[in-house]
Amino acid sequence: DAGITQSPRHKVTETGTPVTLRCHQTENHRYMYWYRQDPGHGLRLIHYSYGVKDTDKGEVSDGYSVSRSKTEDFLLTLESATSSQTSVYFCAISESNPGTNTEAFFGQGTRLTVV
Amino acid sequence: AQSVTQLGSHVSVSEGALVLLRCNYSSSVPPYLFWYVQYPNQGLQLLLKYTTGATLVKGINGFEAEFKKSETSFHLTKPSAHMSDAAEYFCAGEKSSGDKLTFGTGTRLAVRP
Numbered sequence: 122d123a124g125i126t127q128s129p130r131h132k133v134t135e136t137g138t139p140v141t142l143r144c145h146q147t148e149n150h151r152y153m154y155w156y157r158q159d160p161g162h163g164l165r166l167i168h169y170s171y172g173v174k175d176t177d178k179g180e181v182s183d184g185y186s187v188s189r190s191k192t193e194d195f196l197l198t199l200e201s202a203t204s205s206q207t208s209v210y211f212c213a214i215s216e217s218n219p220g221t222n223t224e225a226f227f228g229q230g231t232r233l234t235v236v
Numbered sequence: 237a238q239s240v241t242q243l244g245s246h247v248s249v250s251e252g253a254l255v256l257l258r259c260n261y262s263s264s265v266p267p268y269l270f271w272y273v274q275y276p277n278q279g280l281q282l283l284l285k286y287t288t289g290a291t292l293v294k295g296i297n298g299f300e301a302e303f304k305k306s307e308t309s310f311h312l313t314k315p316s317a318h319m320s321d322a323a324e325y326f327c328a329g330e331k332s333s334g335d336k337l338t339f340g341t342g343t344r345l346a347v348r349p
Contacts, residue, residue, distance in 0.1 A: 125279075156339075161245070161341055162341060163242075163326060163339040163340050163341040164280075164326065164339040165339075166336055166337075169336070179336065211279055211280070224270075224282050224285065225282075225337060227272075227279035227280040227281070228279050229277075229278060229279050230277075230278075230279055
């Protein structure tokens, strides 16, 4: 299994509070991604990173920010959590950029509930 | 952007029966296509992927998929379902021009004894 660790695995938080999810990899892959998974929507890309300090938005980036200060860590922050951000969040990594037919490896997921 | 459509959010088959999970893509550029599987409370793992060349792709656990350009399809099949195949399956695609990976909405497969 690819070395990807997400923390925490489960979290319950209150509306309006900031929340940070962490993704840690030991594979030294350049690309890292944050997805959210919701019933009927599959996986949707929130943000991704193509190197240290290099990030870009995905299709559902509103209300989220990311940071990547080291190759191995990619942080996702919900600046002020809302109930619509209740979801399962997955981190993924890949060695090469999309469009090169490279497999993405996924973490175990973080189940976030905003009450 | 690459668009991937999975037909049927839930599929139920009997153990030993054929599994057919449908995926269609829309693209003006030949895509790269993937099938991922997600077992309960786990992340996604790659079943198989399509590259240019052979249109019939074999993956892990006896699954295979056939790329049909004329039908813009990449359906996943397995001749004989096993109880352990019960999971959610995602089709995903990306363009060779460097677009990001796009997932379908998923198909949950149930296998009846």
